[in-house]
Amino acid sequence: MSMAEWENREVFDIDVAASERALLRQSQLTKPPGSLGELEDAVVRLAGMQGLDCPACDKVHITVFAADHGIAKQNVSAFPQEVTRQMILNFASGGAAITVLAKHLNAHFEVVNLGTVTAIEHPSVINAFIGPGSVDFSIDEAMSAQQLEQALKVGCEAVERAKIKGADLFIAGEMGIANTTSASAIMAALLQLPGEKVAGPGTGVANEGVKHKARVIDQAINLHSNSLTSPLAVLRCLGGFEIAAMVGSYLCAAEKGIAIVVDGYISTVAAYLAIQINQDVINWMFFGHHSSEPFHRYMIEQLNVKPLLDLGMRLGEGSGAAASVSVLRLACELHRNMATFSDAGVSQ
């Protein structure tokens, strides 16, 4: 598939009639109109995505995309690079936050390794190796055009697996030490903002560390300035394999008509790229939570969306999106199982 084809994928039509029927049903349930707030909005949107008057979110497909980042060499993370690999093994053995949440939600969970510096062979890790991590983008382009295409395709393949399993919701999570620096550099490039505006603490660097991240970003954008000509070019120069895979997964989920729950900062950056490529993709997205990474709020305002949860989480892995599934499930349960005014003989 050529780059142009990634830029011209279709987006599945929302079933507006199903949404309208769901909205009508909400008005008949035994409660003051609108009193379930965002739970009503969510179920009405989900009805349109699924083409069902009573939508469901029982079957959740969670894919964590993981990869190493060359930019980690610039000392931009609170954790050493080998933590990417260690955490992939922690996902495989079920000890990480996202795997605990996935089990609790009875969700299908998979972790896909697009490329760690030290290779991983493990029966519970899907191997999609495209290189031993991205290149340090303070020195050169983060990945080749071929690697970008491969990474986008890895994302798409995860959605194809979700589709085959009949998933009601798709969640992409990520793991990659230093990937907030990559994500922030992407946003600085897309919005033409200085590094200090977009850089934040990530998993926990302190004040001087944030300033250092900002400088690394500014220098990288200066280095690549002639190449940052499109969202996909920005992704290639400054991104990471797992961020590219998320972008691919969002484009494909919207094409195949699977509802997406976007996670926190990194995930929202991938969503932002996908929306830049095709603005209709946003119609297939729920936003799971407000990240406490400072620039996330700015992005949420830019996108004019309101995430379901605001719990001060900043973990990644898809954990905030997974947490919000419990809220989406409440919305579906209420919509499906509440009595109508006429059923219950309640005055309207």
Added chain:
Amino acid sequence: MSMAEWENREVFDIDVAASERALLRQSQLTKPPGSLGELEDAVVRLAGMQGLDCPACDKVHITVFAADHGIAKQNVSAFPQEVTRQMILNFASGGAAITVLAKHLNAHFEVVNLGTVTAIEHPSVINAFIGPGSVDFSIDEAMSAQQLEQALKVGCEAVERAKIKGADLFIAGEMGIANTTSASAIMAALLQLPGEKVAGPGTGVANEGVKHKARVIDQAINLHSNSLTSPLAVLRCLGGFEIAAMVGSYLCAAEKGIAIVVDGYISTVAAYLAIQINQDVINWMFFGHHSSEPFHRYMIEQLNVKPLLDLGMRLGEGSGAAASVSVLRLACELHRNMATFSDAGVSQ
């Protein structure tokens, strides 16, 4: 029990050592420190309440207290008074929002009728009749001292049932047409604020209706001004039976050491009264959600708490608190089941 005894109930000690052990465990789990945000804070608090390093919220006890309000005669609600009775029957048959949520959460649910204008006999409704609704407080005191004591005791009895069943969490919900007017009058009296500051749309009265509610409140406070000498006196003059029962339930839950999840506006007014009576009661409370009733945000700021959810709900019944249980359960699951850094061999 005399009024003085209600004002001098003990509050069970928080197990600070258990909280500290839970905090230590959080620091050892495979995630950046603090990255689970409020989920960490919640589980650490719950550990202290339950005296357990790994607390639980599997067993949830939900009691909806219901009663009619004489003030409904003043045309302050969007719904006719018979809806109180109709909704009690809807709770009994499982068609209301709170009953759908209770079933989804596998919670114990009960509805207690403290007094509707038209009596209810139904095998699934606990009958705790203390009068055919409260008196119209624009004319006279809402209830007698004896009725107040009875209502407080009804709340306490619900907590005793929860205790016997080994409940991990207690939720009080309410139903009573016109009870936002009663709740707002209570707050106006406690905080010495004009009616226009506290009155809101409730279940859906429009602008003129809100102004009318404000005038009704101002006139009532003027009428009772010499009697509003203590929180319990305010509750007696301006409250409703179900609000009094909620106050009683909160005082008793804190005394018996059961964690409380406070619901929205009416419930937070009852919580506010309980905290006015004994400030340590707040140590036993989680706040489930931000109500979209405007004065709720002011109260939340006054209490210096942050509710777990902010979904624009304004339904009452305990629905927002019940919704938040799913978040508390995620917090407990993560705390219990995530690997530690040393378990997983992840660098710290």
